[in-house]
Amino acid sequence: IVRNEVFLALGYYVTESSGHFSEYSPWFRKREDLLQEYCYRGTSWNTGRTNFTVEVREERARNFPQELHKFLTEPIDLSRGNEYASRIFNAMLGDGALYKFNGNVRNFGLVDNLPHGACVEVPVVAGKDGLMPVHVGKIPDEALPLMSLSSQIEEMAVRASFEGDPELVYKAICYDPLTSAVLSLREIRKMVDELFAFSKPWLPQFKGLK
Template identity: 30%
Template structure:
């Protein structure tokens, strides 16, 4: 039977949801699940949650927990990655230092200065994970949830080209659910085509029994002035296609909003939002830890109708059940007007043989343009890590639309200096060096 490894299982709330979804499939009876985390305390809490879930569902699975990653990976058929390198403390750093320099962020985990440095401290762990998988489970699928998704998948493709990897994110699912609620159409009756890059993909088609639903959305927006006060509704009205991430996320990937006080007020953008979200996640973990330590019942805490993709991939690998999900994957001509090899998000079919991305063709040009700006940053961050060139960190920040709209070039370089110093040993040694500047001191 299938063997599944969870890497970063100390993300206990997410681990609990994934376990709930996996245990809900009778066909996965007999599965072996190995939990891994480098934090023994978090791993203990995850193991307790898993044991409770198994008892509550009566599922016939075996669950083990270990701080030794290679032990967890050995013989795995699927590896679910959800690590958060640096945890809450690193997240606070990613916000406080840029904020002191005058840079506004909302989530900071995908693009911008926060996304750049989250990637750079995550890449070394991804590389060692890929190396371990090549030795102890070379045929396994790596199902990655860790952000920044596009940077992580593009980096893995570069350093481990034989690795079978798919980036998974539920943003398209929840976007479509939300849109259907706005216009009062059953979600399970609509057909959707979405493509672009993770956190900045686009709803290209959205239909109910063959009827285009965008006119219904237009009517809803026209009738509700409050609905129009959202970043992604504003983007939809101007670009013609709805973006697939929240307004908080979407505001960070373009130069149009966060640099303007009036736009922040008009569109109700919650600057610094993710610091509070991260703190809430930490508080929820501490509550669970206390329940477990006191011998209590850590019941509940999951979405009964969740659409997490990793359990669906695993179920299809075992049963051959065909289904379609969204994945981030290298662009092998899948989106013809985005760069070859870039990490793009497209539909993919699942079956017993794995994950099969769909060819989409060309995006409308007004959509491909912001995607290319997004992918420019991704390219430079990956180049910084592979080449060991600290200049490319600064180049990536200079290319980032929201950062460049807010800071001067010298301010960007000074901010990157401060971020490198703050993250210290979490970054590879070559990237901690002072960048060599053409023509002497800057």
């Protein structure tokens, strides 16, 4: 439902699932009525239902003993699935049959109006010569603002992690479309402080955390 709504409004179809895209944009999750309308209906594997991924992981944890027993006792299906990896390896290291897919690579002259070096998803051809991403030109103006903002936020977050700068993390999150649609700047500060306090044992690069 989310992807269809974006297509109707902006004229371009989102390749991400409705659930994920609802988290990347400011339009669908900021009120309970919007959640009910856009994120609790639909046929996608991930419609955006609140706590969906938590429920999936809890179910996997409950079923782990049975799944482990099945893995250890039943024949393993070795037929090729729909994942890219085996075809990429075959193209590069096997018989060399070219394989075309959409892949995440760094933006070195591939998308003209997104930041240099940012992660972009573009057509890629795998073969004996390696991975060959395809130049796609400019993102249309109607689709650019959200993509450009997300890319800049990601760049800030990565730099903050490498530099161990919690203040830059806060500033990056201030610009997050969904967060800024729901919370004030002070509320964002409080949320970031709480997340840092909880996650401190796993973030040794952030030396200045209280």
